[in-house]
Amino acid sequence: MARPLRAKLDLDALRHNYRLACECAPESRALAVLKANAYGHGALACARALEPLAPAFAVACIEEALELREGGIDKPIVLLEGFFEESELEIIAREGFWTTLHSDWQIEAVERSRLPGPINAWLKFDSGMHRLGFGTEDFVRHWRRLALSPKVCGVHLVTHFATADGVDMAYANHQLAEIEALRYRLEAEGYEVPCCLANSPATLALARARGQWHRPGLMLYGADPLERANPFSARLRPVMTLESEVIAVRSVEPGEPVGYGGRFIASRQTRIGVVACGYGDGYDRHAVDGTPVLVDGRRTAIAGKVSMDMLTVDLTDLPTADIGAKVTLWGRAEDGSQLSVDEVARHCDTISYTLLTGILPRVPRIVSVG
Template sequence: MIKANAYGHGVQRVVEALPDADGFAILEINAAIQLRNSGFTQPILLLEGVFSAAELTACAEFDLAIALHLPMHIEWLEQAQLSRPIAVFLKLNTGMNRLGFPAESAPAWAERLACCPNVASVTVMTHFACADEPSKGIDRQWQRFLAATQSLALPTSSANSAAIFAYPQTHGTWVRPGLALYGSSPFSDQSAASLGLQTVMSLCSEVIATQTVAAGESVGYGASFIAPAPMKIGIVACGYADGYPRHAPTGTPVWVAGQKTRLLGRVSMDMLCIDLTPWPELDVGSPVELWGEHLPIDEVASAAGTLSYELINVRDSCARASADATLNGEWHCV
């Protein structure tokens, strides 16, 4: 899955780092065409299909597969004059109730597609709503998918990141790793490391000033943190303009010079404050990691009451990043 600019990591950078990937899935047709023009030959699937009949011409020209989730899509295919047939993924709604044909209608649509000269191949797909929540699971959706597809003898795709780990019976022909591909766990109760996932993004900065705060004095906007005793505070050059979550509360973990400390007070636009009290030797220039190799992004996201996806994807709008997020690299805020 390389949608949303590869979850904020940069499409071109990610596909270059995954030369052995069996295929890529994306939303934007222009980005897919750019990949073809860059020399990538793997299957490329447009996850939301086409948005006009005219786009089918480009899909044929650049050998792009499309998801079909509306009768209109199939009508467009039947009426199009294409340079060659294209691969299609028949999207079934098994309970997510977002995109897709009613699961029970799969045989009828598959038969219709088999008669369409513009169709090179058909894969049947669905998407699970609760694969990451064991208490809810996928049983109802999985049984509907099996009932709808068992007579079709067609390739299938149903497993997202969570299902890849938790439900191997759903793997089918194609699996669709998304968040897990970028080193984040799809489960709230399992760490990325426990799943064998590796960090691919680091958000780093450094301490640019320190303050000694007396007991009873406050730190940051709104005076939301009051020092219970004399404290040493480090000021870090990173804030919500750089993609750090503004709503992260006091206590959110931060890594500084080999030590794990905590955020204090409100996050400012371009600065935040951390507790240096236990380490009086740390000073201006001490390296800080807001998430990355030493501090799992899932841990930061959990403390901030959000998802790791929301954190990694904000880098696209970060104007102060001195270096892009890279696979096995760093995104430095200065």
């Protein structure tokens, strides 16, 4: 019998979350972000599910974009990190990719290249993230330059928010003020300035940031990027359910340790269930005792350190749970009960992005539509 661990993917939930992103910003168009293998969910399967809905997609790099093209996806695809070598420009032009430009050398490469056709440029404005992009004066200079270039068939302003997921929105509002001042300046010179501003947090909670385009990423997969309550977040549906089974049960006497390092010490006679899932599958080794799991839809918790191929859970208060019991590490159990990947992430001192993208290839992805 096959090892019972699997990642079940609900593509109806994916489409629901995309429609929710569109509802958040009805005046804007939504790029569906599929970078990092669609946040661990399978980029091609997710692209095919969303292609009837999404006008364009976004990935990190050309390798990810080419995987989608080879899989039959013909919608525009934005390269969020742009290109890394000048030789990529011919492929970008040929395949109709839209590319971010964030460095002087990239713009110079575009201008000296011999392309089969002009490219769509997404010029990166550093509004305060201070990671990629141009400050105001360099951005204006490059915008003017690209607007006149026969190598370019359109220019967009793209930026990124550093704190839109937080409780304090002061810095996000500072970034918005910088963006609005820049747009006003360019529009005063007669330019149209289509923008792509909002990531998932800003899509959910920062109406002024949505622009002509927005780019939902994590929210498409049902995780909540916000640190504060939001009515849209409450409507997200998990796409991935990480599911396994109890493969062994044993009784441990009071005072006895469980697992590596003996971190968990039984305070009473304890039934320990062994689950087929570990850090070799991508489950976070930093999960503390008390990290929640569902066993046959009922909550219990991890007891002991996560091993490479197994983890252990406390079944003492679940007397009917035995070998073969269904274990939901996160997502939606068969009885409809749910365990948020965001809650699990907090117990691991990490974020849901890390957990979802960390599920390794040996875990089979099982696609369903509901």
